[in-house]
Amino acid sequence: MNFLERTLSSFVNAMERALYAEELAQANGLLQRLDPRIKVVSMLALVIAVAMAHKLWVIGAVFAGAVLLAVSSCIPLASLARRAWIPVLLFTGIIALPAPFVVPGREVWRIPWLAWPITAQGLSSAGYLISRVETAATLSLLLILSTPWSHVLKALRVFRMPVVLVVILGMAYRYIFLLLASAHAMLESRRSRLVGKLEGPERRRLAAASVGVLISRTLEMSGDVYDAMLARGFRGEVRVLDDFRTTPLDWIMLAVLAALAAAAFYGGR
Amino acid sequence: MPDPVFEVSAVTFRYHQVTALENLSLTIPPGQRVALLGANGSGKSTLLRILDGLIFPDTGSVAFCGESLSEERLQDAGFARQFRRRVGLVFQNPDIQIFSPTVFDEVAFGPLQLQWPKEKVRAEVERMLEAMKIAHLKDRSPHHLSTGEKKRVTLASVLVLDPAVLLLDEPTAALDPKSASQMIDFLISLRGGAKTVVATTHDLDILEDVADYCFVIQAGRVVAQGAPAEVLRETSLLEQTNLVHAHRHLHPSGEIHSHPHLHSHKH
Amino acid sequence: MHIPDGYLSPVTCAVLYGASAPFWYVALRRVKKFLTTRLVPLMSVVAALTFVIMMFNLPLPGGTTGHAVGVALATILLGPWASILAVSIALLIQAVFFGDGGITTLGANCFNMAIVGSLVAYAVYRVGAGRAALTSPRRVAAAALAGYTAINAAAFCAAVEFGIQPWFFKDPSGAPLYAPYPLGIAIPAMMIGHLTFAGLAEFVLSAGVVAYFQRTNPSLLKLTAPGASPADQEMSPLAWESTWNAVRPLGAALALLLVLTPLGILAGGTAWGEWSARDFSSPQTRERIAAASQDQAPPVQPPRGLERLCSVWTAPFPQYAPAFVRRPAVGYTLSAMFGSGVIILVCLIGGWLASRGRREPSAGG
Numbered sequence: 001m002n003f004l005e006r007t008l009s010s011f012v013n014a015m016e017r018a019l020y021a022e023e024l025a026q027a028n029g030l031l032q033r034l035d036p037r038i039k040v041v042s043m044l045a046l047v048i049a050v051a052m053a054h055k056l057w058v059i060g061a062v063f064a065g066a067v068l069l070a071v072s073s074c075i076p077l078a079s080l081a082r083r084a085w086i087p088v089l090l091f092t093g094i095i096a097l098p099a100p101f102v103v104p105g106r107e108v109w110r111i112p113w114l115a116w117p118i119t120a121q122g123l124s125s126a127g128y129l130i131s132r133v134e135t136a137a138t139l140s141l142l143l144i145l146s147t148p149w150s151h152v153l154k155a156l157r158v159f160r161m162p163v164v165l166v167v168i169l170g171m172a173y174r175y176i177f178l179l180l181a182s183a184h185a186m187l188e189s190r191r192s193r194l195v196g197k198l199e200g201p202e203r204r205r206l207a208a209a210s211v212g213v214l215i216s217r218t219l220e221m222s223g224d225v226y227d228a229m230l231a232r233g234f235r236g237e238v239r240v241l242d243d244f245r246t247t248p249l250d251w252i253m254l255a256v257l258a259a260l261a262a263a264a265f266y267g268g269r
Numbered sequence: 270m271p272d273p274v275f276e277v278s279a280v281t282f283r284y285h286q287v288t289a290l291e292n293l294s295l296t297i298p299p300g301q302r303v304a305l306l307g308a309n310g311s312g313k314s315t316l317l318r319i320l321d322g323l324i325f326p327d328t329g330s331v332a333f334c335g336e337s338l339s340e341e342r343l344q345d346a347g348f349a350r351q352f353r354r355r356v357g358l359v360f361q362n363p364d365i366q367i368f369s370p371t372v373f374d375e376v377a378f379g380p381l382q383l384q385w386p387k388e389k390v391r392a393e394v395e396r397m398l399e400a401m402k403i404a405h406l407k408d409r410s411p412h413h414l415s416t417g418e419k420k421r422v423t424l425a426s427v428l429v430l431d432p433a434v435l436l437l438d439e440p441t442a443a444l445d446p447k448s449a450s451q452m453i454d455f456l457i458s459l460r461g462g463a464k465t466v467v468a469t470t471h472d473l474d475i476l477e478d479v480a481d482y483c484f485v486i487q488a489g490r491v492v493a494q495g496a497p498a499e500v501l502r503e504t505s506l507l508e509q510t511n512l513v514h515a516h517r518h519l520h521p522s523g524e525i526h527s528h529p530h531l532h533s534h535k536h
Numbered sequence: 537m538h539i540p541d542g543y544l545s546p547v548t549c550a551v552l553y554g555a556s557a558p559f560w561y562v563a564l565r566r567v568k569k570f571l572t573t574r575l576v577p578l579m580s581v582v583a584a585l586t587f588v589i590m591m592f593n594l595p596l597p598g599g600t601t602g603h604a605v606g607v608a609l610a611t612i613l614l615g616p617w618a619s620i621l622a623v624s625i626a627l628l629i630q631a632v633f634f635g636d637g638g639i640t641t642l643g644a645n646c647f648n649m650a651i652v653g654s655l656v657a658y659a660v661y662r663v664g665a666g667r668a669a670l671t672s673p674r675r676v677a678a679a680a681l682a683g684y685t686a687i688n689a690a691a692f693c694a695a696v697e698f699g700i701q702p703w704f705f706k707d708p709s710g711a712p713l714y715a716p717y718p719l720g721i722a723i724p725a726m727m728i729g730h731l732t733f734a735g736l737a738e739f740v741l742s743a744g745v746v747a748y749f750q751r752t753n754p755s756l757l758k759l760t761a762p763g764a765s766p767a768d769q770e771m772s773p774l775a776w777e778s779t780w781n782a783v784r785p786l787g788a789a790l791a792l793l794l795v796l797t798p799l800g801i802l803a804g805g806t807a808w809g810e811w812s813a814r815d816f817s818s819p820q821t822r823e824r825i826a827a828a829s830q831d832q833a834p835p836v837q838p839p840r841g842l843e844r845l846c847s848v849w850t851a852p853f854p855q856y857a858p859a860f861v862r863r864p865a866v867g868y869t870l871s872a873m874f875g876s877g878v879i880i881l882v883c884l885i886g887g888w889l890a891s892r893g894r895r896e897p898s899a900g901g
């Protein structure tokens with residue numbers, strides 16, 4: 001069944017991504033050694049700077065900086081390409097494709113056979129869109145591949161994120177993978193029991209029932225999880241342990257990245 | 270005579286029109302390793318949760334060290350904190366008990382909720398991870414662990430609080446032989462009265478090694494109790510409660526027959 | 537429909553974060569009050585569930601497949617506020633960890649899908665289901681409609697957010713800095729995909745899962761069905777076919793109506809009575825008015841009252857043709873969709889408020 005296959009493969013991709021991120025976060029690269037709070041603040045500043053830039057070369061410069069960070073953090077460029085650059089090109093690239101033809105402005109060329117005019121403004125706007133999306137995607141991917149998720153969450157407290165949200169995000173992350181594994185097992189077993197092709201309504205019924213079973217089991221499970229939390233002393237308030245300590249390297253990198261972000265802000269105005 | 274750790278009196282508990290426990294009474298003395306024997310659905314897991322103050326009986330009462338264990342009593346922050354520290358429950362399914370993003374966070378959850386100072390939390394967690402031989406897993410997320418490793422994590426997360434009473438729900442269930450044997454070794458090591466252990470199980474093979482006393486539970490009631498050797502001799506009862514089986518097997522003499530039996534070693 | 541970074545200007549992003557914040561705040565307070573200590577495990581689990589459901593590839597009529605957000609489902613099972621929180625959390629994890637949706641645009645995505653989606657789904661479901669029994673096929677139809685409307689409302693918001701970018705945010709040479717297409721292109725482009733595939737996926741998911749729960753565990757549907765009449769009988773497995781049959785004509789009718797709206801352009805001229813002050817001075821229009829009014833000639837001067845009131849209200853889309861849309865057919869369809877959507881929403885919200893008002897006095901007594 002087409003939809004079963006596709007669903008199963010998207011589950012597998014998600015689980016594989018988490019495993020890969022965990023591996024890379026243990027590597028001994030530059031980013032991995034930094035305090036997560038520094039990383040979270042700098043990445044955010046850079047993404048905002050890229051979002052605000054009015055000049056293409058500024059965006060390009062930040063992109064180059066990101067690539068440099070990747071290389072010094074044992075993050076293979078091929079991985080970045082596979083997980084960020086190519087998907088963005090396929091998605092945003094296609095969306096941006098009509099822009100040179102549609103956006104009004106100064107004509108720079110005409111397609112020979114079809115006589116469709118291409119405008120300079122159209123080309124620029126496509127350039128802005130694609131470069132911004134690529135750079136932002138690269139920066140957030142760098143953060144995720146170099147930092148364990150639980151550290152990212154705890155670092156978010158720097159932005160005054162309430163503790164209860166940090167705990168919920170951590171648990172949700174944990175349960176996403178549990179659910180993916182159990183949904184995977186359920187769908188695989190259904191797939192193995194299917195003989196021949198199903199008709200449309202039958203397929204929809206199967207999909208709806210699968211989702212329904214998943215929901216029922218999960219809601220039941222949440223009751224058990226609550227009991228498990230109670231048994232360990234949970235009374236509604238939560239506390240987390242964040243033991244981040246900054247080293248001199250952290251401050252140096254913060255200065256470097258802050259300078260890059262500031263330059264991007266001013267250069268891009 | 271010291272106070273019994275748990276005194277369960279005429280407890281009845283109903284859940285969704287099913288009576289899980291009916292007029293059940295038992296006493297758990299301190300320092301003993303007690304096994305609750307019963308087939309699946311006999312009510313033993315429910316009893317364990319009642320002992321841990323997670324659910325409360327419809328009728329009857331439960332006392333912990335002489336104090337009543339009721340819903341109102343557990344509302345009191347001081348009593349609750351004491352109780353949660355002194356009694357630890359390890360659930361049968363490790364996945365529902367591991368809800369934090371990493372192993373370290375999981376083991377640290379209990380101490381943090383009990384508001385230990387952060388330095389102490391860190392030190393105790395490290396120590397416990399070493400003791401359970403899972404220190405190399407401390408930054409890993411739970412979904413990549415084997416069942417045996419997950420069980421060790423859940424045990425660690427409960428033991429880190431150094432509870433006086435350990436409640437274990439089917440501790441050897443779903444474990445591969447090596448992990449199961451590690452668990453059994455652990456249960457054997459608890460002999461001697463330092464902790465009170467209440468474990469549910471339907472694995473009679475290990476009973477004599479891991480328990481000092483047992484209760485047999487069927488349909489929500491206690492139908493037999495005694496030292497393991499005594500209980501194991503009541504084969505007809507054990508057959509009634511679905512704890513032994515009687516499938517056909519081959520005798521060394523070459524005969525094939527069936528009778529109630531256990532697969533076990535005798536020294 | 538997850539908007540990546542770079543499509544919306546920082547100003548737009550900031551505005552949408554600001555718009556979302558009060559909803560998040562209220563949602564957190566309400567859910568905390570309702571769930572108390574169960575808030576943490578339940579919200580975590582439901583956020584995880586929402587995330588996984590978004591990954592499901594759903595089979596659609598016609599042999600295609602699509603993805604649904606499941607916001608109507610979350611709303612029906614948990615109520616709108618919990619749904620706002622759970623879907624926002626799922627979106628955050630998708631954006632940060634999986635790169636699906638941007639970080640600067642997280643506020644926008646939450647506003648469109650979690651907030652607008654949940655609230656629209658709730659309104660449509662409550663009014664559509666009324667007081668029907670938990671196991672009644674009417675609830676399935678209401679769920680389907682709620683899903684369809686919610687996702688299209690979300691898509692419409694996203695389309696507007698895209699479409700205003702080139703208006704406001706251009707570089708000195710006039711090149712758009714963010715999403716480059718104006719409303720006239722953004723709206724049809726977004727809506728076509730969502731009125732069809734995405735909307736259908738949401739339709740199928742919401743209807744299918746609600747029907748499943750009606751068979752297996754109707755109490756799950758209780759939260760958003762206060763005052764539901766008790767079921768007359770157990771729902772038999774065969775009833776699945778009947779609920780699906782109940783829902784299909786609805787979807788077909790909707791689709792047909794939307795597609796046929798441009799036919800209105802073919803009807804030439806102006807409808808009788810819908811004249812503006814200007815029509816009275818143009819000779820061709822005067823002739824047409826006369827022909828349609830049993831050959832009675834219209835007065836030479838427009839009636840004084842008509843003239844005065846004509847200028848009080850200038851419609852945003854005069855003549856059903858938004859100024860920025862060049863082709864009349866497209867403008868017509870857009871207006872039809874927009875107009876019908878507004879009408880439906882107003883009726884639904886009005887009906888919902890009215891039914892609440894009716895219940896309050898009896899509840900207190």
